[in-house]
Amino acid sequence: MDRAGERFASWQEGIAVRREAGLTLFFAPTAGGTDAERLPGRPARPDADAIRALAAESGKVVSFSISHQPKDHPYWVELLALGLTFDLRGLAPGIGAQVAAPGHAFGLPLADARGLECVVLRTGPHLASAGSLMPIVRTMAALGCELASLPGLVGIGWEPAGTIMAPDYFRTTAGAWLEGGAFPALGFTALARSPAGAMRSIGLGFFLGHELELAARPGESPADTARLAVRLIHDLVQNGSYSPGDHEGPTGDVLHCSFNADMSLLHIVR
Template sequence: MPTGLDATLEMVPIRPMQHDERITGLTLTFRAGERPDADAIARVIAASREAGLPASISHRPPGAAHWLELLASGLTFDLNGLAPGAPGPVANSQQEWGFEGSGPVGGETIELVPSGHIAGGAGILPVLRTMMGLAANLVLELPVQSVGWGAAQTAMEPRYFCRAVLNWLGGGPFPGLGLTALLPAQDGSIASRGLAHFTGQEMQLEGRAGEAPADTAKLAVRVIDRLVTMGRLAAPVRIDAGDQILTAEPSQVGRLVLVWREGRG
């Protein structure tokens, strides 16, 4: 499947969502037979701690554990689907990012999710940032074939995911192409899918006659970055997008922010 901005905006119509309600976190897909077991995860965590990653195994069930509880930055996450137990759920991705050629291949998954006592805060930004950073460090050390993010119904090439997430955690822009999906409409507008998991609201950007789809998408990514920084909107705000001014206005119906274009001056 194409992965560039131009190609993505040609993916019309978007396939109907096939969201698996079990998928509340990140899924890491491996080739059959390559899923890690608890011992392999323990080795990765130990090596990562030596490299400065503040993570540890906070709970390991006795016997042949098919899951682990991981502690990072004071927050706990469950890693489910470890070998030799049953694999985790398979995500149905609607957009893929960072792959060359035909995109991700099938396989077996493990799933990283917030633990029960913080599951209610799974959409709180510090929880999400910690989970993404923990996942990136696991992906760097394991033979992961693709990273799925259920909230946006996206799949990401592992190196693409790690670069985007670690850059964001280091102060760079939010990975809008991966942690959200872009849904183009026939009128040239673009809506987000998955942004509500970070801000409580999705976004719809007004199109502009004659504007290349790739340019509209780049603007949408910039807007998404700003909205993640600002959080949930309760009143209209203006966004300086460099060569134009935008107005982001929360809709009175549903969890939606409408983004309109303004002229300079």
């Protein structure tokens, strides 16, 4: 049985809490609700017409269309891509979507994420319980690559990790992953360093049901510990989690793996 098949049944049965899958599109704010009140040179959130125009030109990464637009609530649309539906909410001229402020930034200063207006892309209601399945995440990432060209877009956030990425950074890293490259660990997850120097993942639990903590070796630089943590995240997302015990890591090191009491954190020591 491969490693993915050896995951604890409790993870697959949903005992581990998973945050809702979703991309957040961050836009420069407006001074009011009309075109005349918008801040000069700073486009606001798109409306449904802007999304329809973008859909008509889509296909560089994935083709998509508007499959539903409620007449009584024109501030959200349903998008269809690869047979899957996603809700895009917070469109102008309605109020922006409410999301938690990002805690980690890639490709732009975190300070640039303050005071922005948001549009959110989430799975449709019938896919909500399956939002962490990789085909759905990959389709959402592909849609994010297409939406990254919207005027005024400041950043793209991945909600389960509380991150924000510059649009070009998102296109590059997510696009490379979709073409067979490495999982975009710095963006779809994040890393935090403990006082002891260990690197702990943020957001990996969405995919696996647990986070990762990689202990640093004596004298090892934080950058080297982080680089290995990124490689481990790619390996775990692609192949499934490690069971307790010793395993050969992606760099050939022997990894001693153990879990905390509630199996929410995988400790790895080399």
